[in-house]
Amino acid sequence: xxxxxxxxxxxxxxxxxxxxxxxxxxxxxxxxxxxxxxxxxxxxxxxxxxxxxxxxxxxxxxxxxxxxxxxxxxxxxxxxxxxxxxxxxxxxxxxxxxxxxxxxxxxxxxxxxxxxxxxxxxxxxxxxxxxxxxxxxxxxxxxxxxxxxxxxxxxxxxxxxxxxxxxxxxxxxxxxxxxxxxxxxxxxxxxxxxxxxxxxxxxxxxxxxxxxxxxxxxxxxxxxxxxxxxxxxxxxxxxxxxxxxxxxxxxxxxxxxxxxxxxxxxxxxxxxxxxxxxxxxxxxxxxxxxxxxxxxxxxxxxxxxxxxxxxxxxxxxxxxxxxxxxxxxxxxxxxxxxxxxxxxxxxxxxxxxxxxxxxxxxxxxxxxxxxxxxxxxxxxxxxxxxxxxxxxxxxxxxxxxxxxxxxxxxxxxxxxxxxxxxxxxxxxxxxxxxxxxxxxxxxxxxxxxxxxxxxxxxxxxxxxxxxxxxxxxxxxxxxxxxxxxxxxxxxxxxxxxxxxxxxxxxxxxxxxxxxxxxxxxxxxxxxxxxxxxxxxxxxxxxxxxxxxxxxxxxxxxxxxxxxxxxxxxxxxxxxxxxxxxxxxxxxxxxxxxxxxxxxxxxxxxxxxxxxxxxxxxxxxxxxxxxxxxxxxxxxxxxxxxxxxxxxxx
Amino acid sequence: xxxxxxxxxxxxxxxxxxxxxxxxxxxxxxxxxxxxxxxxxxxxxxxxxxxxxxxxxxxxxxxxxxxxxxxxxxxxxxxxxxxxxxxxxxxxxxxxxxxxxxxxxxxxxxxxxxxxxxxxxxxxxxxxxxxxxxxxxxxxxxxxxxxxxxxxxxxxxxxxxxxxxxxxxxxxxxxxxxxxxxxxxxxxxxxxxxxxxxxxxxxxxxxxxxxxxxxxxxxxxxxxxxxxxxxxxxxxxxxxxxxxxxxxxxxxxxxxxx
Numbered sequence: 014x015x016x017x018x019x020x021x022x023x024x025x026x027x028x029x030x031x032x033x034x035x036x037x038x039x040x041x042x043x044x045x046x047x048x049x050x051x052x053x054x055x056x057x058x059x060x061x062x063x064x065x066x067x068x069x070x071x072x073x074x075x076x077x078x079x080x081x082x083x084x085x086x087x088x089x090x091x092x093x094x095x096x097x098x099x100x101x102x103x104x105x106x107x108x109x110x111x112x113x114x115x116x117x118x119x120x121x122x123x124x125x126x127x128x129x130x131x132x133x134x135x136x137x138x139x140x141x142x143x144x145x146x147x148x149x150x151x152x153x154x155x156x157x158x159x160x161x162x163x164x165x166x167x168x169x170x171x172x173x174x175x176x177x178x179x180x181x182x183x184x185x186x187x188x189x190x191x192x193x194x195x196x197x198x199x200x201x202x203x204x205x206x207x208x209x210x211x212x213x214x215x216x217x218x219x220x221x222x223x224x225x226x227x228x229x230x231x232x233x234x235x236x237x238x239x240x241x242x243x244x245x246x247x248x249x250x251x252x253x254x255x256x257x258x259x260x261x262x263x264x265x266x267x268x269x270x271x272x273x274x275x276x277x278x279x280x281x282x283x284x285x286x287x288x289x290x291x292x293x294x295x296x297x298x299x300x301x302x303x304x305x306x307x308x309x310x311x312x313x314x315x316x317x318x319x320x321x322x323x324x325x326x327x328x329x330x331x332x333x334x335x336x337x338x339x340x341x342x343x344x345x346x347x348x349x350x351x352x353x354x355x356x357x358x359x360x361x362x363x364x365x366x367x368x369x370x371x372x373x374x375x376x377x378x379x380x381x382x383x384x385x386x387x388x389x390x391x392x393x394x395x396x397x398x399x400x401x402x403x404x405x406x407x408x409x410x411x412x413x414x415x416x417x418x419x420x421x422x423x424x425x426x427x428x429x430x431x432x433x434x435x436x437x438x439x440x441x442x443x444x445x446x447x448x449x450x451x452x453x454x455x456x457x458x459x460x461x462x463x464x465x466x467x468x469x470x471x472x473x474x475x476x477x478x479x480x481x482x483x484x485x486x487x488x489x490x491x492x493x494x495x496x497x498x499x500x501x502x503x504x505x506x507x508x509x510x511x512x513x514x515x516x517x518x519x520x521x522x523x524x525x526x527x528x529x530x531x532x533x534x535x536x537x538x539x540x541x542x543x544x545x546x547x548x549x550x551x552x553x554x555x556x557x558x559x560x561x562x563x564x565x566x567x568x569x570x571x572x573x574x575x576x577x578x579x580x581x582x583x584x585x586x587x588x589x590x591x592x593x594x595x596x597x598x599x600x601x602x603x604x605x606x607x608x609x610x611x612x613x614x615x616x617x618x619x620x621x622x623x624x625x626x627x628x629x630x631x632x633x634x635x636x637x638x639x640x641x642x643x644x645x646x647x648x649x650x651x652x653x654x655x656x657x658x659x660x661x662x
Numbered sequence: 663x664x665x666x667x668x669x670x671x672x673x674x675x676x677x678x679x680x681x682x683x684x685x686x687x688x689x690x691x692x693x694x695x696x697x698x699x700x701x702x703x704x705x706x707x708x709x710x711x712x713x714x715x716x717x718x719x720x721x722x723x724x725x726x727x728x729x730x731x732x733x734x735x736x737x738x739x740x741x742x743x744x745x746x747x748x749x750x751x752x753x754x755x756x757x758x759x760x761x762x763x764x765x766x767x768x769x770x771x772x773x774x775x776x777x778x779x780x781x782x783x784x785x786x787x788x789x790x791x792x793x794x795x796x797x798x799x800x801x802x803x804x805x806x807x808x809x810x811x812x813x814x815x816x817x818x819x820x821x822x823x824x825x826x827x828x829x830x831x832x833x834x835x836x837x838x839x840x841x842x843x844x845x846x847x848x849x850x851x852x853x854x855x856x857x858x859x860x861x862x863x864x865x866x867x868x869x870x871x872x873x874x875x876x877x878x879x880x881x882x883x884x885x886x887x888x889x890x891x892x893x894x895x896x897x898x899x900x901x902x903x904x905x906x907x908x909x910x911x912x913x914x915x916x917x918x919x920x
Contacts, residue, residue: 262854262858263858264858264859264861264862265858268854268855373853373854374853374854374855375853376850376851376852376853378851380848383848383851386851391674391676391694391696392674392676392694397676398676399674399676399677399678400694401677401678401692402678475854475857
């Protein structure tokens with residue numbers, strides 16, 4: 014076949030416009046602030062292998078298999094299509110010049126893989142048309158979105174044209190290496206040579222034009238992810254993604270984010286990597302209960318805002334390209350969106366950055382928070398109780414001050430454990446359990462200050478910074494090395510956030526310590542305390558944010574002798590109690606209550622006891638049960654369950 | 663326009679108070695301090711007035727006390743006051759309201775303040791004397807316990823909270839002094855850029871001796887907590903048992919069951 018004189022200029026223009034579109038978008042990414050995502054290349058590459066090439070997160074949902082097939086088909090067909098374009102310019106070159114021993118296996122692979130791609134695209138089309146899951150659509154897009162159908166149609170056309178083109182060119186008896194094309198050729202058997210030639214030429218042009226259109230549609234649609242998802246996996250946050258960066262409190266600085274240029278370049282790259290798969294939306298507790306927030310929309314709006322070059326406010330009225338304040342305050346920072354995103358987009362830190370702007374530069378926040386911030390600043394606890402009361406719970410035991418050089422574990426009791434009457438029972442249960450295991454522990458009493466979790470997630474970084482520095486200084490002064498805490502919020506903040514202050518502490522959540530003591534034989538519950546049918550509720554800051562799922566379950570098993578049951582949504586897919594991200598201190602006015610939703614999920618299984626490992630979850634679930642008229646279901650902390658088993662002699 | 667706001671730094675009312683060694687005031691050890699709540703309304707109203715007048719007025723905020731009052735002054739500056747004055751006095755707790763009012767009046771005397779804002783009273787001493795006495799000494803018009811404030815053409819329209827839930831509206835031409843009460847406004851949360859800017863604003867230090875020429879009119883004899891007149895009983899244990907015991911107590915010790 015001769016090279017067509019129109020093809021070269023066509024290809025040239027198509028490649029040029031493609032490059033221009035890509036350049037335009039990458040240029041937009043560079044308006045973002047600097048952020049170092051270039052360290053530890055080995056770890057980053059390993060992530061790319063697992064998340065991008067291994068499609069680890071994609072495969073966590075059953076339908077992900079279809080994407081896995083399509084992804085790998087794409088990679089292989091990238092070679093086939095590069096060869097196609099090359100041969101369009103230089104017929105007889107490219108792969109066709111290779112010896113048969115190499116060419117035939119390649120042709121065989123391309124043929125089969127094209128069929129796989131065609132099947133998987135057809136399945137994807139059928140899914141969007143006939144059995145679309147609810148989370149594909151939302152208020153700005155629908156499963157049958159023209160763009161998605163167009164792209165899928167294009168891919169299907171490419172595959173069909175590929176088979177027709179090959180089949181028409183196969184001489185009778187030829188093509189044993191291309192079984193699919195050969196099967197198609199059998200159908201066309203007996204057609205005159207001129208017709209076959211016309212079919213071959215037409216399918217070649219259809220293939221060429223659709224391919225070049227596809228190339229140009231990519232950067233201008235959500236299919237940009239084909240280009241950005243792999244880099245996005247490479248530049249992912251290696252540290253804990255829920256930990257937002259520190260801010261520098263200097264005169265003239267801007268605080269938080271109110272415009273796209275204040276986001277980091279990686280935040281902006283995230284927006285071009287979103288495929289609108291809807292998994293974050295599906296899992297988000299706020300979205301699920303009819304609130305304004307949809308994490309997918311936050312990322313989508315960021316992209317729209319960026320493409321309009323900041324012509325719209327980033328935070329403002331609810332319209333495409335703008336995040337509304339209510340949505341930003343809806344976030345419980347549960348991290349479901351982070352943990353489910355197949356391309357590792359970091360939704361949560363963006364929300365916190367925008368909250369920082371609202372709190373610190375505008376002093377605009379739900380009015381309940383005024384009281385909270387004042388309590389935190391004045392008395393270093395959310396309830397505003399006198400700091401001198403912090404160590405009072407210990408009065409029923411003997412004094413237990415942390416003594417530098419003598420005490421092994423600092424028991425960081427936290428605000429809830431010190432002031433909330435229900436959580437104080439957990440505190441006592443843990444204290445007696447540690448005593449039974451012969452652990453050396455002590456407290457800071459009235460010197461302990463709040464870890465700052467709520468204020469940090471709420472965007473009041475200035476107050477968090479003061480608290481964190483205060484605690485870090487105190488830990489250094491007292492020579493604290495090991496910390497145990499019964500609150501996942503304290504746990505995660507001390508363990509992950511405080512690293513930014515140059516202090517490396519060995520922080521354990523009480524579930525981990527108790528599980529360890531059980532394993533070491535230091536805690537034996539001779540007579541298991543039955544709690545009836547037990548369900549375990551995963552706390553977001555223990556589970557998703559710190560990957561601790563087995564320890565609390567092991568504690569329950571050791572104490573009750575039975576494996577606890579799971580909620581329908583558990584572990585990585587767990588559903589927040591509604592109190593994280595400072596939501597504990599705010600009214601929940603829009604939509605259904607998150608804790609009601611969670612309690613209803615539990616009640617379906619008719620449990621006797623719901624076990625928790627977090628004081629906030631305790632409050633939210635107990636309140637939820639009361640509201641649902643199901644007070645007979647008890648909520649217990651894992652430490653209480655263990656303490657009961659130890660005392661049940 | 664010239665505005666003065668007088669603020670006091672008081673201990674956090676959530677603190678546990680102890681009587682000091684000399685038995686005439688509370689022990690200051692282990693206390694955390696903050697701006698007197700009523701004075702926060704005063705600062706907020708002053709800043710709102712400044713904003714209403716196109717940011718033209720200058721607001722001076724004044725506090726009397728030891729160096730720790732600098733924190734309260736900084737907060738007022740962060741909320742929008744323009745300059746601060748600390749009347750340096752390590753013994754301000756022993757000054758009576760007459761002396762405090764005289765210090766303020768001596769400072770304000772030649773400065774032509776059109777409106778002076780103070781809190782209705784302090785949370786720790788609670789005499790509610792200082793504001794009105796300053797007005798008296800300076801000869802300014804005065805309205806106390808404000809829950810509403812409007813200003814137009816040199817006249818303050820003040821809504822005052824009287825006893826028994828009755829409110830009154832009075833018009834006072836400037837120069838005027840108003841004392842502010844809960845319900846007047848919601849004090850703003852200072853933004854971070856304003857907190858930063860506050861650090862650069864002027865803080866003038868004035869020794870108390872240069873302003874105070876008056877002797878105390880009253881003195882504190884003794885400070886003591888009320889004598890305990892009996893404790894409460896907390897019933898614990900089984901619900902049915904508690905109910906029986908409660909019934910017993912009601913029968914024996916009260917007349918409600920008879």
